[in-house]
Amino acid sequence: MNPGAGMRLSGLLKKEFLQILRDPSSIAIAFLMPLFLQLLFGFGVSLDADHVPIALVAEAPGPDSADFFASLEGTHYFAPQAMANMPEAEQALRRGDVKGILRLRANFAREIRQSEGAPIQLIVDGVDANTARIVIGYVEGAWGNWVTLRATRRGQDAHSPVTLQPRTWFNSELRSRNFLVPGLIAIIMTLIGALLTAMVMAREWERGTMEALMVTPASMTEVLLGKLGAYFLLGTGGLLLTVGLAVGLFEVPLRGSFWVLWGCASLFLLAALGMGLTISTLVRSQFVAGQIAILATFIPAFLLSGFIFDVDSMPPVVQAITHLVVARYFVAIVQTLFLAGNVWSVILPNALALALMATFFLGVTWRNARKRLD
Amino acid sequence: MWSRLLALIHKEFLALLKDPKSRTVLIVPPLIQLLVFGYAATFDLKEVRYAVYNEDRGQAGRDLLARFTGSDSFRQVATLQNEAEIAPRVDSREVLVVLHLGPRFSADLLADRSPALQVIIDGRNSNTALIALNYVRNVVNRFNDDWTAAHGLRGPPARLETRSWFNPNLESRWFFIPGIIGMLTLLATMLVTALSVAREREQGTFDQLLVTPLRPAEILVGKTVPGFVIGLLQATVILLVATQWFHVPFAGNLAAFYCGLVLFLASGIGAGLLISALSATQQQGLLGAFLFMVPAIILSGFATPIANMPRAVQLVTLIDPLRYFLIVLRKSFLEGAGFALLWDQFWPMALIGATTLVLAGWLFRHRMY
Numbered sequence: 024m025n026p027g028a029g030m031r032l033s034g035l036l037k038k039e040f041l042q043i044l045r046d047p048s049s050i051a052i053a054f055l056m057p058l059f060l061q062l063l064f065g066f067g068v069s070l071d072a073d074h075v076p077i078a079l080v081a082e083a084p085g086p087d088s089a090d091f092f093a094s095l096e097g098t099h100y101f102a103p104q105a106m107a108n109m110p111e112a113e114q115a116l117r118r119g120d121v122k123g124i125l126r127l128r129a130n131f132a133r134e135i136r137q138s139e140g141a142p143i144q145l146i147v148d149g150v151d152a153n154t155a156r157i158v159i160g161y162v163e164g165a166w167g168n169w170v171t172l173r174a175t176r177r178g179q180d181a182h183s184p185v186t187l188q189p190r191t192w193f194n195s196e197l198r199s200r201n202f203l204v205p206g207l208i209a210i211i212m213t214l215i216g217a218l219l220t221a222m223v224m225a226r227e228w229e230r231g232t233m234e235a236l237m238v239t240p241a242s243m244t245e246v247l248l249g250k251l252g253a254y255f256l257l258g259t260g261g262l263l264l265t266v267g268l269a270v271g272l273f274e275v276p277l278r279g280s281f282w283v284l285w286g287c288a289s290l291f292l293l294a295a296l297g298m299g300l301t302i303s304t305l306v307r308s309q310f311v312a313g314q315i316a317i318l319a320t321f322i323p324a325f326l327l328s329g330f331i332f333d334v335d336s337m338p339p340v341v342q343a344i345t346h347l348v349v350a351r352y353f354v355a356i357v358q359t360l361f362l363a364g365n366v367w368s369v370i371l372p373n374a375l376a377l378a379l380m381a382t383f384f385l386g387v388t389w390r391n392a393r394k395r396l397d
Numbered sequence: 398m399w400s401r402l403l404a405l406i407h408k409e410f411l412a413l414l415k416d417p418k419s420r421t422v423l424i425v426p427p428l429i430q431l432l433v434f435g436y437a438a439t440f441d442l443k444e445v446r447y448a449v450y451n452e453d454r455g456q457a458g459r460d461l462l463a464r465f466t467g468s469d470s471f472r473q474v475a476t477l478q479n480e481a482e483i484a485p486r487v488d489s490r491e492v493l494v495v496l497h498l499g500p501r502f503s504a505d506l507l508a509d510r511s512p513a514l515q516v517i518i519d520g521r522n523s524n525t526a527l528i529a530l531n532y533v534r535n536v537v538n539r540f541n542d543d544w545t546a547a548h549g550l551r552g553p554p555a556r557l558e559t560r561s562w563f564n565p566n567l568e569s570r571w572f573f574i575p576g577i578i579g580m581l582t583l584l585a586t587m588l589v590t591a592l593s594v595a596r597e598r599e600q601g602t603f604d605q606l607l608v609t610p611l612r613p614a615e616i617l618v619g620k621t622v623p624g625f626v627i628g629l630l631q632a633t634v635i636l637l638v639a640t641q642w643f644h645v646p647f648a649g650n651l652a653a654f655y656c657g658l659v660l661f662l663a664s665g666i667g668a669g670l671l672i673s674a675l676s677a678t679q680q681q682g683l684l685g686a687f688l689f690m691v692p693a694i695i696l697s698g699f700a701t702p703i704a705n706m707p708r709a710v711q712l713v714t715l716i717d718p719l720r721y722f723l724i725v726l727r728k729s730f731l732e733g734a735g736f737a738l739l740w741d742q743f744w745p746m747a748l749i750g751a752t753t754l755v756l757a758g759w760l761f762r763h764r765m766y
Contacts, residue, residue, distance in 0.1 A: 059688070069705045155567055318430075321687065341436045
């Protein structure tokens with residue numbers, strides 16, 4: 024480095040911080056937004072269906088139907104509502120008041136005593152296929168309990184030929200929040216990284232201050248380092264906040280090492296900031312940079328990162344596209360680091376990908392941000 | 398007055414479409430996005446990767462495992478020889494599921510002692526784990542039914558017959574693609590409106606606009622029309638792709654659907670212009686756009702049902718226009734709903750649209766920098 028570089032860099036950093044303080048929206052992006060989003064989503068986003076409203080229709084109510092329906096009551100899975108007949112129940116399903124109907128036909132009591140067994144009709148609202156499947160799973164569970172209980176009471180052998188003994192590793196209660204909240208850290212940091220930097224270079228071009236910077240002895244590399252340094256510090260603040268909330272408030276276990284998380288998060292932040300700087304440098308217009316940031320950050324990170332949809336189940340072409348999404352690598356790292364621990368076979372390849380993307384974006388920015396006027 | 402208004406609308410379209418980069422941003426991505434996201438957004442698993450650790454050498458155990466090999470939903474990637482091999486395979490995400498048969502599995506099954514099929518599942522993504530477990534359960538249930546029948550055992554006193562309305566095969570794509578239409582429409586309105594006033598404020602041209610004979614209401618109309626036109630065109634194209642390419646059935650009433658679309662556009666554009674009118678700089682406009690768009694999408698019920706949210710958060714969703722539009726979309730597509738069933742969704746969107754548009758128009762003149 025040439026003499027005076029350190030002084031120039033600290034001067035540039037100071038300029039960036041002053042600029043950040045002047046327009047408090049940057050501070051809001053770095054601290055208020057993570058706080059707001061994490062709280063909203065941490066509480067709001069859940070795939071665990073509880074107290075699912077379900078209609079119970081017994082066409083000939085009696086002790087047997089009451090016995091079966093009792094197996095659905097008293098759990099937090101269902102909020103059962105007895106209904107007199109099918110038309111009433113079907114109307115409730117159409118209105119969305121109930122998610123399913125369980126119907127016991129008039130000859131239920133007779134048929135359960137025959138060797139064929141009685142049919143129990145379950146109708147679910149298939150619009151939300153995932154919830155429908157969860158409801159079916161719950162009803163099957165309740166039905167299984169009822170079969171076992173009934174046989175035990177009669178002194179019979181009730182077990183099915185093969186029993187299923189599931190063991191879920193890393194998240195034994197299958198709490199969806201445990202995988203959604205770490206993923207949220209990746210989504211929120213993608214937004215912050217791109218939002219912080221998407222406009223900063225374009226702004227300097229648009230306002231003509233870039234020319235003013237060019238005539239100073241500071242090199243373009245130093246200008247970029249100044250911007251990157253300032254926003255990296257802001258972004259790290261936001262990151263600590265989200266991790267703190269995940270562990271402290273949402274009680275997601277952090278089984279891996281905090282320092283590995285820190286290291287990977289720094290790489291990720293560099294890649295996210297680099298992406299913003301690249302957009303900003305390439306288009307030189309705040310309006311278009313803002314539009315690209317709206318398009319290219321949140322929704323791809325939300326849908327293509329493995330945050331909620333399983334990447335392995337996507338078609339190969341779409342899987343290839345997910346490799347362009349920075350958040351994808353960080354989502355894999357945080358889900359593993361939080362729930363499974365320091366699994367290097369997952370962390371190293373993804374960290375390497377993050378490092379490559381950071382190098383790529385920062386390199387593109389650096390190449391295109393030469394001192395030139397046009 | 399009409400020529401003034403037309404000139405203004407013309408100017409707004411020019412501002413959006415003159416820059417070739419901005420034009421590309423508005424026109425190219427929606428289609429690509431629908432195609433990519435349409436394929437990405439599904440909860441159905443394709444080929445669950447599993448490993449087998451079989452300590453049993455009997456025929457019955459092999460028969461059970463053959464059901465997994467023969468299923469399209471599963472793909473065996475490893476055969477394990479000892480217990481120590483399980484953890485590394487699961488940890489590295491090489492397999493999602495490990496099936497473990499104990500040494501006396503077949504003997505116990507023949508002796509009617511109900512042996513256990515142990516299933517180890519990677520729970521890092523709890524939703525995927527639940528779905529995979531359901532797939533396993535289906536295979537085992539069918540095996541049990543066949544076994545019971547073949548060995549003359551007494552079956553359970555009652556069995557479940559499940560039917561699903563509106564989406565007989567429970568394809569989750571039918572649920573998500575209408576949702577993506579709503580999401581992309583919201584995105585379009587944000588792209589067109591959120592930065593438009595902020596840009597003019599920053600460049601000083603908004604003050605010039607205010608001193609022309611145009612009334613704030615006219616400026617509002619001028620700023621609103623491009624969003625409507627672009628939003629309507631885009632939604633129509635996306636609707637065609639959804640029905641023709643992805644074959645999601647559209648069972649509803651087109652007039653009712655477009656009525657919902659117009660109301661949703663009004664509320665999205667209103668929110669975007671309100672954000673823009675509140676911002677002094679484009680940076681603030683962008684922040685505002687995200688602070689509106691991200692919660693609007695996450696809390697709309699797009700991926701996670703509103704019914705699963707705590708009461709307080711459910712109340713917040715009442716001011717989210719996308720929440721209502723998603724119901725319009727899903728009811729139109731899958732349930733074939735017409736005006737009567739959708740009225741409850743229409744009036745809240747109309748209310749949100751009217752409020753935000755009026756506020757934005759008022760702010761044009763009353764918020765000066």
